[in-house]
Amino acid sequence: MEYLIETEHLTKEFAGFVAVKDVSLKIRKGSIHALIGPNGAGKTTCFNLLTKFIKPSTGRIKYKGNDITHMPAADIARLGIVRSFQISAVFPRMSALQNVRVALQRRRGGSFDFWRSKAILDGFNARAEELLDDVGLKEYTHTLAKELPYGRKRALEIATTLALDPEMLLLDEPMAGMGQDDIVRVSRLIKQISKDRTVLMVEHNLNVVAELSDEITVLTRGQILATGSYEELSNDPKVQDAYLGAGHD
Ligand SMILES: Nc1ncnc2c1ncn2[C@@H]1O[C@H](COP(=O)(O)OP(=O)(O)O)[C@@H](O)[C@H]1O
Numbered sequence: 001m002e003y004l005i006e007t008e009h010l011t012k013e014f015a016g017f018v019a020v021k022d023v024s025l026k027i028r029k030g031s032i033h034a035l036i037g038p039n040g041a042g043k044t045t046c047f048n049l050l051t052k053f054i055k056p057s058t059g060r061i062k063y064k065g066n067d068i069t070h071m072p073a074a075d076i077a078r079l080g081i082v083r084s085f086q087i088s089a090v091f092p093r094m095s096a097l098q099n100v101r102v103a104l105q106r107r108r109g110g111s112f113d114f115w116r117s118k119a120i121l122d123g124f125n126a127r128a129e130e131l132l133d134d135v136g137l138k139e140y141t142h143t144l145a146k147e148l149p150y151g152r153k154r155a156l157e158i159a160t161t162l163a164l165d166p167e168m169l170l171l172d173e174p175m176a177g178m179g180q181d182d183i184v185r186v187s188r189l190i191k192q193i194s195k196d197r198t199v200l201m202v203e204h205n206l207n208v209v210a211e212l213s214d215e216i217t218v219l220t221r222g223q224i225l226a227t228g229s230y231e232e233l234s235n236d237p238k239v240q241d242a243y244l245g246a247g248h249d
Pocket residue numbers: 014017018019037038039040041042043044045046
């Protein structure tokens with residue numbers, strides 16, 4: 001299966017305003033695919049459509065060749081398509097370890113009695129510590145989330161997402177608001193994550209996009225302008241015009 005996700009003519013209208021128009025996106029399995037474009041281009045709306053936060057007006061979404069257009073959001077998450085939430089989704093008064101443990105518990109679902117077993121809770125602890133180590137947060141294991149430096153909070157957010165063991169990870173502006181050190185660290189993390197997963201990310205930092213992406217789709221006014229490698233796109237006059245003309249943010 002070459003493509004993990006394929007959308008066909010995906011369109012989303014908000015009260016007459018077409019935010020996403022006729023988007024046919026193909027995301028290769030195991031790739032890092034970036035969605036770029038000016039503010040208001042429809043990137044976040046595309047994410048919301050893929051994770052079923054919102055329903056498309058028309059068009060289809062296929063996952064591993066199966067039509068998932070009408071599948072409820074909870075089932076999409078269960079399939080392994082998981083969106084990394086904003087920092088606010090991390091519980092500020094819990095430690096990094098507790099946050100990851102809660103995510104692991106959530107993944108298992110099931111009855112609450114189940115969690116009372118100490119052996120199971122200890123099992124979650126071990127896995128949570130492993131995940132924290134993976135994202136470079138070992139030294140912050142017992143730090144409260146609200147006391148973590150900004151970039152480390154994003155790393156924690158990624159760890160809680162990885163706890164769900166997704167096949168596909170959607171990252172909406174993972175580098176937003178980060179300093180250079182954090183950008184380097186989180187870039188490395190995304191690269192590492194992508195070894196056995198597919199990543200779709202919206203990112204404004206073009207250096208990051210150039211370094212990480214296997215494939216890039218440029219969206220303008222809800223439509224796909226071009227798809228290709230960074231080299232291909234940077235030599236495409238259409239893309240140059242869109243970025244210079246529309247005021248890239
Ligand atoms: N729920 C909504 N209702 C009405 N308009 C919306 C809604 N969500 C997004 N839009 C509009 O759709 C367009 C695309 O938005 P968005 O997907 O957030 O763009 P991007 O993430 O590329 O900046 C914008 O013009 C935005 O105002």
